[in-house]
Amino acid sequence: MPTTTNALSVPAASAPFEAVQIERRDLRDDDVRIDIAFAGICHSDIHTVRDEWGAAHYPIVTGHEIAGTVSAVGDGVTKFAVGDRVGVGCLVDSCAECENCKNGQEQFCLKGSVGTYNARNYDGEWAAGGYSQQIVVTERMVLRVPEGIELDEAAPLLCAGITSYSPLKRWGAGPGRKVAVVGVGGLGHMGVKLAAAMGAEVTTLSRSADKADDAKALGATTHIATSDRAAMREARGSFDLVLNTVSADLDMEAYLRLLRPNGALVNVGLPPSNFSVKPGSLIIGNKSLSGSNIGGIDETQEMLDFCAEHGIGATIERLDASDTTTIDAAYDEVVAGKVRYRYVIDTATIPSA
Ligand code: NAP
Ligand code: ZN
DSSP states (O other), rough: EEEEEEEEBBSSSSSSOOOEEEEEOOOOOOOOEEEEEEEEEOHHHHHHHHSSOOOSSSSSSOOEEEEEEEEEOOOTTOOTTOOEEEEOSSSEOOOOOOOOHTTTTTTGOOTTOOSSSSSTTTTBBBOSSSSSSSEEEGGGGOOOOTTTTTTTHGGGGHHHHHHHHHHHHHOOTTOOOOOEEEEEEEHHHHHHHHHHTTOEEEEEEESSSTTHHHHHHHHHHHHTTTTOOOHHHTTTTOEEEEEOOSSSSHHHHHTTTTTTEEEEEEEEOSSSSSSOHHHHHHHHHTEEEEOOOOOOOOHHHHHHHHHHHHHHHHHHEEOOSSHHHHHHHHHHHHTTOOSSSEEEEEEGGOOOO
16 A cells, blocks of 8 residues: 655645645565655755746655655665665666666666656656655665764755765866855855865855855855956956856856866756857867766765765755745745755654645
């Protein structure tokens, strides 16, 4: 028999959250049932439920930054036992057989990876995400949360953490390298912590000076308000890597100008609109414009272990969901850039429907 669990669901693009009961499938041999403790609010949840990317399938239970404890395992599960502290990120399945899965890039599974929400499982059922009290996931997609990281501070690592870690590592953030992080939000604040822990010299770029003190506490040595045209001009040609985490349109040309020769602007922000770049802005200076999509399962575990080793968790504000309008208001605050720096839903407070 499938189990039922309390969840927060959005029935339509402009509708508020409501408390519902959803079903979680009966455990298959390779399944792990997780009692979710915390679920982070990623800006991708907001783009999705507000149908900014199109293709939203309602009702939607969002949430792909999940941390909790294993409460049951299928007969064939070998990696996890009841009581283990675990996480689930943006993926709940992939084929495991194609070259991309075998290379540890399950997000690019050739059969089509299964997202944690707004996606169909291979059995045709719609997946439902982490704003709920339980989830059932094949053990291959479950991560171990190391001791030393509290579950509430671990949850955002499952998306914001890995999405920052993967490009920082790929593009060589480390000693002697100057990294700029654009946008100090959920992804951005993790980008600062991780790049600093990798040994890079980190500068934050934010719309104003409001987050300057926080940015330095997170590990940045310099903070630039992008509204300060003189400071932006002075910063030209100074970074090896610019990580753009902004959820809205940006003038990419302005950020390409900040790169040293051979530098890279890596975009992880995902607003729905196009950006435009003159070919010459890449050619002059041998610059790269790149993108990065979350990270594979092994790399996500590597990131969690790196965070434990360096004492890194997300900087969070916990949300009580007993009044569901709190979550609607939290979405507005994230869009307004007011969150410091990730909202995390205490899922025990989700009301029963
Ligand atoms: P977030 O917490 O809202 O942070 C975004 C930051 O962008 C804000 O804190 C703000 O920083 C800046 N910003 C917001 N609106 C802006 C505007 N109109 N102009 C300039 N700057 C603005 O969002 P998030 O959860 O970090 O997600 C960021 C983006 O990454 C989203 O588009 C999300 O969908 C995407 N994402 C991509 C991946 C991937 O795999 N590539 C994974 C997860 C999320 P300041 O206040 O400092 O200016
Ligand atoms: Zn996310």
